Amino acid sequence: MHLLVQSIGFGVAAGAVLALGAVGFTLQFGISNVLNISYGALMSVGAFLGLFMLGLGWNIWLVMVIAGLAVGACSVVLNRGLITPLVRKGLAPFGLVIVTVSAGIVLEYVIVAVAGPATQTYGNRSGATLNFLGWTLTTAQVVIFAIAVVLMLGLHLLLTQTQLGRAMRATSANRTLARSCGIATSRISDIAWFMSGTFCGMAGIALAITIESFDFTLGSIFLIPMIAAAVLGGVGQPYGAMIGGLVVGVASSVSSAYWDPAYQSVVAFGIIIVMLLVRPRGLFGSTTATRKLLA
Amino acid sequence: MRKALVLPLVGVMAVVAGCGSSAPSGKAIKPGPINIGVIAPFSGPAAEFGTLISAPCYAASDLINQAGGVLGHNMQCTPVDDTGDPADAVPNVTRAIATISNFDLAVGLETNTAATTVPLVNRAQINMVTTNGLTNYDTTTDKYFWRLTPADDANGAAMVQYAYNKGYKRIAVVFENNSTDTGNTPGIEKAAAKLGVKLVTNTTIPADASSYSSVASSVISLHPQAIIFDADPQSTATFLSNYSQLTGGKLLPMITATDSLTPDWYNSVSAAVGTGFIFNKVDLVGSYFSTSTQAFYTYRNALLANPKTHALADTLATVGPPASIYDGINIMALAMLMAKSADPSVYNAYVNDVVTPKAGAVVVDNFAAGKKALSEGKKIQYVGVLGAVTFNRYHNFAGAFAAARFTGSTTSVNAAIMPGSEISKLLG
Structure with missing residues (x-):
């Protein structure tokens, strides 16, 4: 029983990092409808920007915010410079996916060109170990979890309580109609890509803190679990992505405590398949609207 | 009509046969260096491994070339990027086999990609000194496979x-x-x-x-x-x-x-x-x-002497797989001298002769000494960094x-x- 409780705690800590990334991914997809595979490489960019800033002696949590914002700006450039022009030229969705795959590879090798292929580390940033409710977590894990929760609440308030949020929801539901109602959909799209990139960069830093060492493939490795979390929650559903991340984290952790750890991903993805068979639109999707919150 | 065709054909065959009897056996070496294909990851997450595994190749080829090379040709290390991924390794190694001139020896072929690269190289009849640890090669019948590291x-x-x-x-x-x-x-x-x-x-x-x-x-x-x-x-x-x-x-x-x-x-x-x-x-x-033999000092000094490998010398010198590549290249180069051919299908038969103890053989611990002894008509036994090597019938030594x-x-x-x-x- 103790092992089960502990495993759930480990899973929540790991899931919080996945959730942070998954929320950003699903937010951008919900607004732009582009499956952005370069999201993983942007995460790596965030981690390496963090490495550079830590080298300047900055505080790790300040670095997380600033690097996150910087990746947000990169994300806007990617959208404005590459995705939007190709959408205007009528490139099919599958073509856009390939473009984002290509952009991701280019970004990764830009990192290699600048920082080299070797493994990098922030040093041990875990902080003190905390024990409560049978869980054993580090200070860093608790802070990352808190950041994820705060960002989720902030996102909720933004989407439901502000004019900008309503404009984002309208753009997500029907871009043409939103534009004809006077909403600057291009600006809304930029904001969505910026917010998504910021979540992405922060997730990259959170991952780098959690796993202790990383290289330029960091984001690519964790992209699939993040996409899985987003799909599980219901594509375009920020709350769903958060819950999806936690489900993937906890399922992986508990399964590796009781079964061969080599199969932890198999268990997590197996659960996702079963859940999607039962609820094809994800945990938070509905039959009438796939984007319950954004739409 | 038929006679007119047959006579020139006989003449051509006679000329070809005559050429064959006076030239060294096997295919002739083309102009330029004898290439040692270093099959390893040079890009991707495992790129560091390619750098590490290239170093002993540079050390061995530097010393071989300082001693006048092999059969009048220098030896050259040529990276072949397998990326550490079998999906990339197959096209990259296939391309290398098809395009690299005098590709007569391959080294590296590490574990992650060995299952795909070893068969390709063996099929191309190129001798290889592999560092892979796969146990299914403990009893391989691949003719061109040689391994000096334990499974x-x-x-x-x-x-x-x-x-x-x-x-x-x-x-x-x-x-x-x-x-x-x-x-x-x-x-x-x-x-x-x-x-x-x-x-x-x-x-x-x-x-x-x-x-x-x-x-x-x-x-x-x-x-x-x-x-x-x-x-x-x-x-x-x-x-x-x-x-x-x-x-x-x-x-x-x-x-x-x-x-x-x-x-x-x-x-x-x-x-x-x-x-x-x-x-x-x-x-x-x-x-x-042992790190106190003359062979080891020669190896380490060669690593230190080359600017490409200088910084890695202390790390590499004490690790088995790189040393096995260094020794393996020396053994293969000496086998080429014994066979008077760089054609793997010919010199492969001489590999065991290079390391086998025999009466009257001069024990040599580097390529230059081996070349000198062979040029004087002496028998040799190469005892290098790894010490005395005895390959079993599956071309393995541990x-x-x-x-x-x-x-x-x-x-x-x-x-x-x-x-x-x-x-x-x-x-x-």
Whole structure:
């Protein structure tokens, strides 16, 4: 029983990092409808920007915010410079996916060109170990979890309580109609890509803190679990992505405590398949609207 | 009409036959250097391995070329990027075989891609000196396959032998689930059974997970005295950090493979749990060779002399697989001299002659000495960095094993030596 409780705690800590990334991914997809595979490489960019800033002696949590914002700006450039022009030229969705795959590879090798292929580390940033409710977590894990929760609440308030949020929801539901109602959909799209990139960069830093060492493939490795979390929650559903991340984290952790750890991903993805068979639109999707919150 | 056709044909055949009898046997060497294809990852996450595995090639080729080369040709190391991924390795190696001139020797062919690259190279009739540890090559019939490093199961058995010698009777075994690391497992299980060592857990972990806390927690609950562990630097750092977090900083003695002696591993692990753990609790098990022979000094000096390998010299000089490539290239180059041909289909038959002890043979520990002796009409036996080599009928050689301790970020010193015969008994 103790092992089960502990495993759930480990899973929540790991899931919080996945959730942070998954929320950003699903937010951008919900607004732009582009499956952005370069999201993983942007995460790596965030981690390496963090490495550079830590080298300047900055505080790790300040670095997380600033690097996150910087990746947000990169994300806007990617959208404005590459995705939007190709959408205007009528490139099919599958073509856009390939473009984002290509952009991701280019970004990764830009990192290699600048920082080299070797493994990098922030040093041990875990902080003190905390024990409560049978869980054993580090200070860093608790802070990352808190950041994820705060960002989720902030996102909720933004989407439901502000004019900008309503404009984002309208753009997500029907871009043409939103534009004809006077909403600057291009600006809304930029904001969505910026917010998504910021979540992405922060997730990259959170991952780098959690796993202790990383290289330029960091984001690519964790992209699939993040996409899985987003799909599980219901594509375009920020709350769903958060819950999806936690489900993937906890399922992986508990399964590796009781079964061969080599199969932890198999268990997590197996659960996702079963859940999607039962609820094809994800945990938070509905039959009438796939984007319950954004739409 | 028929007679008119036949007579010129006979004439051409006679000319061809005449040429064949006066030229060296096998295909002629084209102008330019004899290329040694270094088949290894030079890009992607494992790119560091390509750099490490190229160094002994540069050391050997530098010394060979200083001695006047082979049959009037210099030897040249040519990187062939397998990226560490079989999907990339197949087209890249195929292209290299088709396009590289005088591609008469291949080295590297590491474990992750060996299952695809070894057959390609063997089919192309190119001699190879491989560092892969796959156990299915223990009894290979591939004619052009040569290996001077132990298979992974032997290394696994050596890890258990070392743990037993240290007095550990309860051991946890945790490996990354890849062919390189799990190749140790059969040897570990056999050795543990013979030595009466209890494996409290024998499990694998996926690479690059965001957390191994559950696995660490399971291991802790089983109270092992030591852990046999091998994974990539990133996963190792994450696992150890998670383990340390659960035990208040207490870590088990760790026995791992010498492939952990890399800057990446050191940097990642030291950042996660500190250098004290690395220097005091980590033992690196791998193939052993003496570092006080003339052959070793020649090898190390060659590494130091080349600007490309100078910085790596101390790291590489004491590790088995790079030394096996250095010795392997010398052996193959001397075989070319004995065969008077760089054609692998010809000189392959002379490889055993280079290393086999025989009456009246001059023992040589470097290429230059071997070339000189051969030019004087003498028989030779090459005894290089790895010592005397005896290939079995499957072209495999596994010598003794050693456990080493880190002495710096990329250097180690041997702490114990285990005879190869002792390890073989555990696997028998």
